Amino acid sequence: MKHTLTPQRYLILLAVMLTAAVGDTLLSHGMGQVGPVSLANLGLLLAALRNPWVITGILCLLGFFASYLTALSWADLTFVLPSTAFGYVVVAFLAKYWQHETITLYRWAGILLIVCGVGFVANGPSLTLHESQHPMEEPAPVSEGASTGGSQ
Amino acid sequence: MIYAGPIHAGPIETWATILTVAATAVAGDVLTAGAMRRIGDIDLIRTKSGLSGAVRAVTSSPMFLLGVLSMAASFFSLLFTLSNVDLSLAAPASASLTFLGNAFAAKIFLKENVNRRRWMAALLVCAGVFLLSK
Numbered sequence: 001m002k003h004t005l006t007p008q009r010y011l012i013l014l015a016v017m018l019t020a021a022v023g024d025t026l027l028s029h030g031m032g033q034v035g036p037v038s039l040a041n042l043g044l045l046l047a048a049l050r051n052p053w054v055i056t057g058i059l060c061l062l063g064f065f066a067s068y069l070t071a072l073s074w075a076d077l078t079f080v081l082p083s084t085a086f087g088y089v090v091v092a093f094l095a096k097y098w099q100h101e102t103i104t105l106y107r108w109a110g111i112l113l114i115v116c117g118v119g120f121v122a123n124g125p126s127l128t129l130h131e132s133q134h135p136m137e138e139p140a141p142v143s144e145g146a147s148t149g150g151s152q
Numbered sequence: 153m154i155y156a157g158p159i160h161a162g163p164i165e166t167w168a169t170i171l172t173v174a175a176t177a178v179a180g181d182v183l184t185a186g187a188m189r190r191i192g193d194i195d196l197i198r199t200k201s202g203l204s205g206a207v208r209a210v211t212s213s214p215m216f217l218l219g220v221l222s223m224a225a226s227f228f229s230l231l232f233t234l235s236n237v238d239l240s241l242a243a244p245a246s247a248s249l250t251f252l253g254n255a256f257a258a259k260i261f262l263k264e265n266v267n268r269r270r271w272m273a274a275l276l277v278c279a280g281v282f283l284l285s286k
Contacts, residue, residue: 028239037235045231069184069210073194077185077258078270081251085277088247088284110283117276120269128265 005126009074013083015067021087023060030054075126082118089114161236169233170242174249176226181250182257183219189262190215244285248278 005013030053037044048054071080089111095101103111161169191197191209198206210216233242255274259266266274 028234031231031234035235037232039232042232045228048231069188070194072185072188073191076264077181077262078255078264078266078274080185081181081254082273082277085247085251085281088281092284106283110280110285113276113280113283117273117280120273120276124267124269125265128263 005075009071012067012071013080016064016071016080017083017087017090019060019064019067020084021090023057023064024087025091026053026057026060028057030057076128079121079124079126082114082121085114086118166237166241169229169237170246170249172229173226173233173242173246174253176222176229177246177250178253178257180219180221180223180226181254182261183215183222185219185258186262187213187216187219240285244282247281251278251281 030051031048033053034044034048034051037048049058068080068084071083092103092107092111096103187210188194191213194206194210197209201209230242230246233246251274255266255271258264264270
């Protein structure tokens with residue numbers, strides 16, 4: 001079960017972390033401007049789609065989705081998800097060093113826990129191989145008749 | 153921020169909306185992950201049949217489309233929740249629940265090897281995300 005990721009794949013995971021964090025921040029800012037939405041006022045959700053912050057946030061999240069799907073095609077969900085959580089750490093650091101917000105002790109503790117969590121999975125294998133599955137890591141020479149009956 | 157803050161919902165409505173966000177998010181994640189697993193390595197497909205081939209391979213999967221539908225439901229229920237529940241509770245609570253739910257769902261439905269290392273990661277991340285809101 002060796003599944004070391006290539007530098008290019010680590011870059012994809014980095015994109016997963018950054019685009020999710022920035023996209024969520026933009027959305028949150030945009031929805032703050034749009035104001036409260038209630039069941040009686042669902043049309044406001046459509047109006048939110050005209051807010052430039054919401055639009056930029058959605059574009060960022062589209063980039064996130066593309067890199068997330070790419071990562072899921074070669075790694076387990078339980079491997080990829082903690083890296084999305086690392087985005088929260090990125091947001092906290094942006095808040096501190098760029099927006100000069102103060103970060104409470106609780107937040108530092110939270111950051112530490114997430115970093116540990118990501119470290120836990122990052123050191124393990126990235127993909128579960130089932131017996132009926134052929135490894136997707138190395139592009140095996142595919143010849144028509146040589147299929148091992150792996151895919152359903 | 154100009155925003156005055158959400159209209160406060162009762163505890164049942166609060167947790168019902170948060171649970172809806174988490175449940176639809178888990179469904180979306182598991183369905184898309186399952187679809188991507190069936191489709192196979194996107195990098196390989198892209199080398200073989202180009203970006204359009206990769207996009208076609210992904211978007212023609214019904215499982216993927218169902219996953220996207222769940223994610224859209226989760227997105228709109230999050231927007232709805234954010235307008236009724238404080239961001240500092242709604243965002244970390246739904247995110248934490250999604251992380252835990254995903255670990256369970258990945259084990260049950262995707263048959264992923266969620267070993268002790270990954271359980272620890274899910275729990276640490278879940279607790280960490282919650283602490284971030286403090």
